[in-house]
Amino acid sequence: MPVILVDHLAKSYRFYRKEPGLRGSLRGLVHREMLETKAVNDLSFMVEQGEVVGFLGPNGAGKTTTLKLLCGLLYPSTGQAMVLGYTPHRREHSYLRQIALVMGQKNMLWWDIPAMETLLMHKEMYRLPEAEFKRTVDELAEILEVAQLLRVQVRKLSLGERMKLELLVALVHRPQILFLDEPTIGLDVVAQQRVRDFLRTLNREQGTTILLTSHYMDDIEALCPRVMVIDHGQLQFDGKLSMLVERIAPYKLLTAVFAEPVEPAVVAAMVAGLDVLPSDDPRRLGLHVPRTEVAEVAGRLLRLGNVVDLSIMEVPVEDIIRQVFSAPAGGKELV
Amino acid sequence: MTPRLIWRCVAMNVMMTIEYRGEFAMRMVNTLLGPLISLLVWLTVSEQGVRLPYDRDQFITYYLLLSLVSMLTATWLGAYLAAAIRQGDLSPWLLRPVPYIVNDIGNNAGEKVIKLVLLCPMVGLVAVFLRASLPSDPRAWLLFTISLPLAAAVAFLLDFVIGSLAFWIQDVWGLIRVKALVGGFLAGQWVPLALFPARFQGLLQIQPFRYTLSFPLEVLTGHLTPAALAYGFAWQVGYCVGLWACYRLVWHYGLRAYAATGA
Amino acid sequence: MTRLLPYLRLWRQFVVTAFVREAEYRFNLLVGVGEGLAQLALAVLTFLLLYQYTDAVAGWSRAQVLMLVGVYRIVDALINLQIAPNLTSIAGYIQRGEMDFLLLRPVESQFLVSLRKLELAEAGNMVSGLALLIYAGNQAHVHWSVANGVEAVAFAICGVLLLYAVWFLTVTLSFWLVKVGMDELFYGMFDTGRYPVSFFKGIVRTVLTFAIPVAFATTFPTQSLLGVVDHRLLLVGCALAAVGLVASHLFWNYAVQHYSSASS
Structure with missing residues (x-):
């Protein structure tokens, strides 16, 4: 039984266009042009309990809108979503008690006071029994290593510490589903790693279903066995990250380093038909090689002799994603 | 360079203001509302046959134009300046x-x-x-138009100098709020200074707040003798010059304090 | 009752949090108290200036009007303590997207946005207002009685609820108009509460009694204490307050619904 069921979900909204300059402002008083945008367009998918799903997509692709639709903050224009058996936009209290939303760019902690106060507020809002509340806070604080920060005013904490506390506050009612919008944005590498580790632990030990959007490929690679690529409000890909990589980049990156510069003519004959990467070093040769030909090409190179180093790597996911999103709308069919 | 620069600042602010026109319209209604309520109260008293220093027309002139003058001489930047100094946002400037x-x-x-x-x-x-009958004496209006920008300058400089005290004082906004309150009262925001008891008049006439609001209105309601007019203008110009000197002095030493603390 | 209890516990947590916050900003508290005393003094001074020319305005003696100033200060403090800090924040929640978090809590959202912040420093103004009320009441030779006191409190509660409803209705417009700037207007309107409504005539008096119901918050409670109020007005007040609260709730729910269908 899937916990999230999305069926032909669509969301469009209207806004006014504003013209620049003083004259534009004045004209805007009389006449404004109204435009309609489809933020999410005909989305269908399912998520099983305990899955971790990553949403990938450029800015404005509809990732955040999708999360908000699933939380129940937005009414769908057409289609429907079913989460934990509830229709999200009705925002029934029994539904809200089972989900949590964390947005990396917005904080829900009270700024001037220690996080403990916000936690106590949540204790009353979610009607948590004293003993359970204490246990959860202690447990989460220990995993997140923030026990000693709970009594410090939030404004005195670093960004990374604040994010960890945001997570603690969001999870204090032990939600079944956690929605995360850019949870690691602005954090340094170490803090990003901590947040990822925590989310993985949470998923493994509590079985929490996690849906997250992120700009950082590392987040997705580390956390999400399953990714959905959304662009222009539509689902472009849904499946394993490794499948996405194979589909976009059906080749590997092969690098050979020779003991001395090689004759360009020899190389040209050798790698005919392959993609040669530009290189500053005449002894270094980088190639994009189709997966099926990797072994053969590597063998051919080795047969040349004087090869001191040979490496075969996956193309970095960053590069692949960049490639996906630089393509014009609909220009690249993934599914 | 400066006039063109000021013009750009003005144009930018006009644009911002258009963006928030609803809020501004409301604020203007509010600016008018306060004086209007005071006016209605005084008219009630006046209609009971009580003898007051102002007659009906003078009350109307005073309070109606009070909203205009208080808007035109209003300042609000002292608090922002203080915050900019305290939080170090002044540095880019x-x-x-x-x-x-x-x-x-x-x-x-x-x-x-x-x-x-x-x-x-x-x-x-x-x-x-x-059915207000505003003063028709062109001389009164002329003097009014002279004292109005002077009043704006006094109010602005006063606000700016107090805000600048943030160079040395941590919580200057407390002072700013108390100044707004007491200053408003002493400027004639609620009760015209002419209606204060006679024994306080001497003091009321030399305090700076009179010259931020009350004085232009007194000029217009026309109960000042030529001597009183000259006296008032002398004080108003004096405050302008004095506060400008204060501003230069405060900023001269203030920027040193700012640089020293490295805020 | 079992439905109400969790809300009471939540409100108690709001108060505790407000205490913690207040302790963070002790200087703030000091300025707040100082400012409150200055406001009280200036309000009294304004009337002293008025009454140097006459003994009675529209039937109100100086002592009676000062009683009303005391009531006004108490009600004003109550509004600034619990209502104003919240209603002035709502437009900001919407602008900064914080409303999303508030709507995701399993709690009535109107309760949450209306009560979560308190400005405890205002309690000082309540005390000074009460002191002025008692002092001026004795000057006015008021016969203090429990019945009159209860009636005055009932009027004041009606008045505060009515003011809340009217203000909340206007604030709810922020879902459509990003910045309405109703707050300042509301403060301006409420300022008229420092005068008895009988100081005004005709349309202005009607507006202040019913449309912007400051009369229920200040004039009628004072008249209760003086024993000159029309008791039927209390029924009117209760009815108006009930209608106002229901209307504010319906409009809020409608606005939240609009918000989730129109925003992105």
């Missing part, structure tokens, strides 16, 4: 070849242009509704 005060003058002037456009029709409507 210090790198520019223009004194910080120019930006504030531009902001102040820009908002007032729009507010004037919004407020004038409202005041006009109320004037018609109350």
Whole structure:
């Protein structure tokens, strides 16, 4: 039984266009042009309990809108979503008690006071029994290593510490589903790693279903066995990250380093038909090689002799994603 | 360079103001409302046959134009300046070849242009509704138009100097709030200074707040003798010059304190 | 009752949090108290200036009007303590997207946005207002009685609820108009509460009694204490307050619904 069921979900909204300059402002008083945008367009998918799903997509692709639709903050224009058996936009209290939303760019902690106060507020809002509340806070604080920060005013904490506390506050009612919008944005590498580790632990030990959007490929690679690529409000890909990589980049990156510069003519004959990467070093040769030909090409190179180093790597996911999103709308069919 | 720069600041602020026109319209209604309520109370008293220093027309003139004058002489930047100094946001400004005060003058002037456009029709409507007969003496209006910008300058400089005390004082905003309250009272915001007891008049006439609001209105209601007029203008100009000197002095030493603390 | 209890516990947590916050900003508290005393003094001074020319205005003696100033200060403090800090924040929640978090809590959202912040420093103004009320009441030779006191409190509660409803209705417009600037207007309107409504005539008096119901918050409670109020007005007040609260709730729910269908 899937916990999230999305069926032909669509969301469009209207806004006014504003013209620049003083004259534009004045004209805007009389006449404004109204435009309609489809933020999410005909989305269908399912998520099983305990899955971790990553949403990938450029800015404005509809990732955040999708999360908000699933939380129940937005009414769908057409289609429907079913989460934990509830229709999200009705925002029934029994539904809200089972989900949590964390947005990396917005904080829900009270700024001037220690996080403990916000936690106590949540204790009353979610009607948590004293003993359970204490246990959860202690447990989460220990995993997140923030026990000693709970009594410090939030404004005195670093960004990374604040994010960890945001997570603690969001999870204090032990939600079944956690929605995360850019949870690691602005954090340094170490803090990003901590947040990822925590989310993985949470998923493994509590079985929490996690849906997250992120700009950082590392987040997705580390956390999400399953990714959905959304662009222009539509689902472009849904499946394993490794499948996405194979589909976009059906080749590997092969690098050979020779003991001395090689004759360009020899190389040209050798790698005919392959993609040669530009290189500053005449002894270094980088190639994009189709997966099926990797072994053969590597063998051919080795047969040349004087090869001191040979490496075969996956193309970095960053590069692949960049490639996906630089393509014009609909220009690249993934599914 | 400076006039063009001020003009750019003004234009930018006009644009911002258009963006928030609803809020500004409301604020203007509010600017008119306070004086109007005071006016209605005094008219009630006056209609009971009580002998007051002002007659009906003078009350109407005073309170109707009070909304205009208080808007045109209003300042609000002291608090922002204090915050900028305290939080170190002043630093980017210090790198520019223009004194910080120019930006504030531009902001102040820009908002007032729009507010004037919004407020004038409202005041006009109320004037018609109350069948007000405003003073017709052109000399009074001329003197009024002279003392009005002077009042704005006194108010602005006073605000700016107090805000600048943030160079040395941590929580200067407390002072700013108390100043707004007491200053408003002493400027004649609620009760015309002419209605205060006679024994306080000497003191009331030399305190600075009179010259931020009350004085232009007193000039217009026309109960000042030529000697009193000359006396008032002398004080007003004096405050302008004195506060400008204060500003230069405070900023001269203030910027050193700012640089020293490295805020 | 079992439905109400969790809300009471939540409100108690709001108060505790407000205490913690207040302790963070002790200087703030000091300025707040100082400012409150200055406001009280200036309000009194304004009337002293008025009454130097006459003994009674529209039937109100100086002592009676000062009683009303005391009531006004108490009600004003109540509004600034619990209502104003919240209603002035709502537009900001919407602008900064914080409303999303508030709507995701399993709690009535109107309760949450209306009560979560308190400005405890205002309690000082309540005390000074009460002191002025008692002092001026004795000057006015008021016969203090429990019945009159209860009636005055009932009027004041009606008045505060009515003011809340009217203000909340206007604030709810922020879902459509990003910045309405109703707050300042509301403060301006409420300022008229420092005068008895009988100081005004005709349309202005009607507006202040019913449309912007400051009369229920200040004039009628004072008249209760003086024993000159029309008791039927209390029924009117209760009815108006009930209608106002229901209307504010319906409009809020409608606005939240609009918000989730129109925003992105």
